[in-house]
Amino acid sequence: MPKTIYLDNAATTMMSREVLDAMMPYLTEKYGNPSSIHSFGAESNAACEDARKKIAKFINAKDNEIYFTSGGSESDNWAIKSVAYMKKDKGKHIITSGIEHHAVMETCEFLARDGFEITSVGVDENGIIKLDELRKAIRPDTILITVMYANNEIGTIQPIREIGEIARSSGIIFHTDAVQAFGHIPIDVEKDNIDLLSASAHKVHGPKGVGLLYIRNTIKLTPLIHGGPHERKRRAGTLNVPGIVGFGKATELARESMKDASKITEKRNYLIDRILKEIPYSRLNGDRDRRLPGNANISFMYIEGESMLMLVDMKGIAASTGSACASGSLDPSHVLLAIGLPHETAHGSLRMTLSEHTTKEELDYTVETLKGVVDRLRSMSPLYEDAMKENKEV
Amino acid sequence: MQYSEKVMDHFTNPRNVGELEDPSGTGTVGNAKCGDIMRVYLDIDENGIIQDAKFKTFGCGAAVATSSMATEMIKGKHISDALKLTNRSVMEALDGLPPIKVHCSVLAEEAVRAALWDYAEKKGIKIDGLEKPADDIHDGHHHDLQESD
Numbered sequence: 001m002p003k004t005i006y007l008d009n010a011a012t013t014m015m016s017r018e019v020l021d022a023m024m025p026y027l028t029e030k031y032g033n034p035s036s037i038h039s040f041g042a043e044s045n046a047a048c049e050d051a052r053k054k055i056a057k058f059i060n061a062k063d064n065e066i067y068f069t070s071g072g073s074e075s076d077n078w079a080i081k082s083v084a085y086m087k088k089d090k091g092k093h094i095i096t097s098g099i100e101h102h103a104v105m106e107t108c109e110f111l112a113r114d115g116f117e118i119t120s121v122g123v124d125e126n127g128i129i130k131l132d133e134l135r136k137a138i139r140p141d142t143i144l145i146t147v148m149y150a151n152n153e154i155g156t157i158q159p160i161r162e163i164g165e166i167a168r169s170s171g172i173i174f175h176t177d178a179v180q181a182f183g184h185i186p187i188d189v190e191k192d193n194i195d196l197l198s199a200s201a202h203k204v205h206g207p208k209g210v211g212l213l214y215i216r217n218t219i220k221l222t223p224l225i226h227g228g229p230h231e232r233k234r235r236a237g238t239l240n241v242p243g244i245v246g247f248g249k250a251t252e253l254a255r256e257s258m259k260d261a262s263k264i265t266e267k268r269n270y271l272i273d274r275i276l277k278e279i280p281y282s283r284l285n286g287d288r289d290r291r292l293p294g295n296a297n298i299s300f301m302y303i304e305g306e307s308m309l310m311l312v313d314m315k316g317i318a319a320s321t322g323s324a325c326a327s328g329s330l331d332p333s334h335v336l337l338a339i340g341l342p343h344e345t346a347h348g349s350l351r352m353t354l355s356e357h358t359t360k361e362e363l364d365y366t367v368e369t370l371k372g373v374v375d376r377l378r379s380m381s382p383l384y385e386d387a388m389k390e391n392k393e394v
Numbered sequence: 395m396q397y398s399e400k401v402m403d404h405f406t407n408p409r410n411v412g413e414l415e416d417p418s419g420t421g422t423v424g425n426a427k428c429g430d431i432m433r434v435y436l437d438i439d440e441n442g443i444i445q446d447a448k449f450k451t452f453g454c455g456a457a458v459a460t461s462s463m464a465t466e467m468i469k470g471k472h473i474s475d476a477l478k479l480t481n482r483s484v485m486e487a488l489d490g491l492p493p494i495k496v497h498c499s500v501l502a503e504e505a506v507r508a509a510l511w512d513y514a515e516k517k518g519i520k521i522d523g524l525e526k527p528a529d530d531i532h533d534g535h536h537h538d539l540q541e542s543d
Contacts, residue, residue, distance in 0.1 A: 302452065303452065304429055304430070304452055304453050304454055304457075306454035306455055307405075307453070307454055307455055307457075307458060310405065310455050311406075314406065323429055323454070332429065342426075343426055343427040343428075343429070344426030344427075344429075344452075347426070347429040379411070380408065380411045380412075380449075380450050380451060380458070381450060381451070381452045382422060382431050382432070382433040382450040382451065382452055383426065383431060383452045384452075385413070385433075385450055
């Protein structure tokens, strides 16, 4: 199988042809600024509002609760910084989890340097937030709870509804980074008690550079980006019309493809089961069931992730790792450490994220390739050598 | 981050991978916490010439490549020449490493020195210019040391 196999859909997805087709007129002849009064503007404005409607309906929000941004990171920054700024007279305490995306984690750390207090609630060995710890963390000066909907590395889906209830009953604003969940699992901002939600188009076969922040109507969030009166005076900047149209189309397609999510789950389980059965000293990271359909994250003991990534890449397979060496730091993924993995096991993790385009044949090839790569790296690993010697002695 | 062709060559076709039976000296450095461990085996003859060198490494592409290159560079050399191996010379031989990977080359230098120390201890000799290796090179300042070079 000489072609390339893309198993990094949590990083980004292939944009659908239908999405490109929907965008194309707005990249060419329909170039009006939606803020303009003339017919060019009206045409673009109508296209953006149509996308807004589709997306709002998809998460059970109202049209005027959807604000387009440049992507997930901007949405996270906006939600967290603006709540902090708005509520600082009430309190300066924010609750988050230990497994957030860097866009949330670093924003919280930025605020911590500015006098805010951050409590990071722990997760269990599968990456599920400890609700009792969350309840105990709430103080009279808590102004925000920000916990991700589903984790980007290990795919664990959080008990969002319960977290929302806890926040609601305490009168605290609840933000969730749903970048990995949106378009993959059902989201209902009403039932889930969500006040603010971040999502991104390129994780659901849409274009890069466009995302959204859902803002519950009862919250008058101050802008992060000041300027013109765009997006009901909340987010300045000429609208990314082609991007927004693409996001709308991608959402429409995701609504359909989510009906077949069980097919992706089946394939993912097939991949996980084969690896765990056929490659010794491997373990699944994250919750077996409360897991995003396409996510498989497996640690292979005694070997290091970047080496693995490079060798499978040479065989045409694109994946990802939580190893330090791949991240540019010396510490492995904070998520893998938060679920209690020892450093060496975290270094040996491989994340494979499937899409609806992933075939069983590709997964078979992946498993066979992994067997060879893991064997090869273990044959040159001093940790494996030591472990095997110890086994013999026992 | 981009590896040089030489790094890729030594990563995909590493030289001297394996163990030596009854080695004259072995050295293991690094720790799993930081994601790289290197073990070097040396076979040294009565004239102090390194007849063979083998390695095993747990680590990234750069760690494997520097292990491979370092063992190549000391094979056939006298121990006094092997002592002159520096992380810089290994890096240069590999046409450079990305800045965040420089610490991997320190590992290779330290592993060779640790194996030589083991040899000297076994033989009951003292090698000029060789000091007892630190238990854990990552406890030191090596990570920051070479990056500004």
